[in-house]
Amino acid sequence: MKTTPWHILGAGSLGSLWATRLARAGLPVRLILRNPSRLAAYSAKGGLSLSEQGERATFAIPAQTFDAQEPIQRLLVACKAYDAEPAVASVASRLTSGAEILLLQNGLGSQDAVAALVPQARCIFVSSTEGAFRDEDFSVVFAGQGFNWLGDPQQGDPPQWLNELTGAGIPHQWTSEILDRLWRKLALNCAINPLTVLHGCRNGELQAHAEEVRALCDELVRVLQSCGQPQAAIGLQEEVMRVIEATAANYSSMYQDVAQGRRTEISYLLGHLCKAAALSGCDVRLLNRIRTRLIDHLSGKGLPSN
Ligand code: NAP
Numbered sequence: 001m002k003t004t005p006w007h008i009l010g011a012g013s014l015g016s017l018w019a020t021r022l023a024r025a026g027l028p029v030r031l032i033l034r035n036p037s038r039l040a041a042y043s044a045k046g047g048l049s050l051s052e053q054g055e056r057a058t059f060a061i062p063a064q065t066f067d068a069q070e071p072i073q074r075l076l077v078a079c080k081a082y083d084a085e086p087a088v089a090s091v092a093s094r095l096t097s098g099a100e101i102l103l104l105q106n107g108l109g110s111q112d113a114v115a116a117l118v119p120q121a122r123c124i125f126v127s128s129t130e131g132a133f134r135d136e137d138f139s140v141v142f143a144g145q146g147f148n149w150l151g152d153p154q155q156g157d158p159p160q161w162l163n164e165l166t167g168a169g170i171p172h173q174w175t176s177e178i179l180d181r182l183w184r185k186l187a188l189n190c191a192i193n194p195l196t197v198l199h200g201c202r203n204g205e206l207q208a209h210a211e212e213v214r215a216l217c218d219e220l221v222r223v224l225q226s227c228g229q230p231q232a233a234i235g236l237q238e239e240v241m242r243v244i245e246a247t248a249a250n251y252s253s254m255y256q257d258v259a260q261g262r263r264t265e266i267s268y269l270l271g272h273l274c275k276a277a278a279l280s281g282c283d284v285r286l287l288n289r290i291r292t293r294l295i296d297h298l299s300g301k302g303l304p305s306n
Helices: 013-024 036-045 081-094 110-117 162-167 178-199 203-226 236-246 253-259 270-279 285-300
Strands: 006-009 029-033 048-052 055-059 063-065 072-077 095-103 122-128 131-136 139-144 148-151 172-174
Touching: 006 013, 006 081, 013 029, 013 048, 013 055, 013 131, 013 139, 029 036, 036 063, 072 081, 081 095, 081 110, 095 110, 110 122, 122 178, 148 178, 162 172, 178 203, 178 236, 178 253, 178 270, 178 285, 203 236, 203 270, 203 285, 270 285
Parallel strands: 006 029, 006 072, 029 063, 048 139, 072 095, 095 122, 148 172
Antiparallel strands: 048 055, 122 148, 131 139
């Protein structure tokens, strides 16, 4: 039987981490790059590299742009949240009926936008705690062991191809509670990341702002409860404090984005949460104030605030 190719949309950090491990396991993988000049840059490089535990290996994974002819049955979307919908729109005409789309984006909002755009496809949401970064173009460093939870918010059976992830050494579990997981991760992010940007500090230094973190957690718990996510609210404050301690020496992803002059995913994190609070009539003045300060901070640095 012919194996279905994995089309990977976005050969950045996570996309490359998935693509190289799938290719290493002998599975058919195709990279979909942004435009012909990115394709030319990739061809000049001769493949995608993965550095893991000091070892570096290069995989000559075939690449194409959005306008290739090959139908797409399984698509892994590995763009940033703000790029996901336009990127999927560019390949929508190539999706087969019954296509499956895995969405790796952090935060919430982009997944529903993609699902609404391609109702013929089955959208599988992924929550990943793996860590990767690009040390150069088309070269990824596997920086943090983690885990991937996959699930279908419309429910339905786990897909057959999960065994391909096992074979590729991609740690994962199918869950019927993917939305709980994504909301919980979103809340943790909202409690920590914006404050690290506003205070210009590492995660651990938030221990000096424990009162502010606690007050934020109180509001986050109320939002989660009022928008139908009570599971994600259980023990939130304790977990936030544990994460701050366990990752004390780290700079948050949002801090790093801002420090490096990159666009943040604010609309899909704090922005999504404040929108959900407004829709459910939940008063979150502290979160709204932090969002406004963050937007001002980003604008002051010439970065997009959406
Ligand atoms: P990234 O390194 O910036 O990679 C995103 C990639 O998407 C880039 O290679 C970009 O292309 C590509 N892209 C954007 N629009 C495209 C289009 N229309 N067609 C084709 N490619 C397109 O981002 P990332 O760190 O992998 O993050 C991806 C998502 O995973 C984010 O939501 C992030 O929050 C989440 N996440 C990341 C990590 C991590 O450790 N990195 C961990 C957990 C979750 P160019 O190279 O041409 O710019």
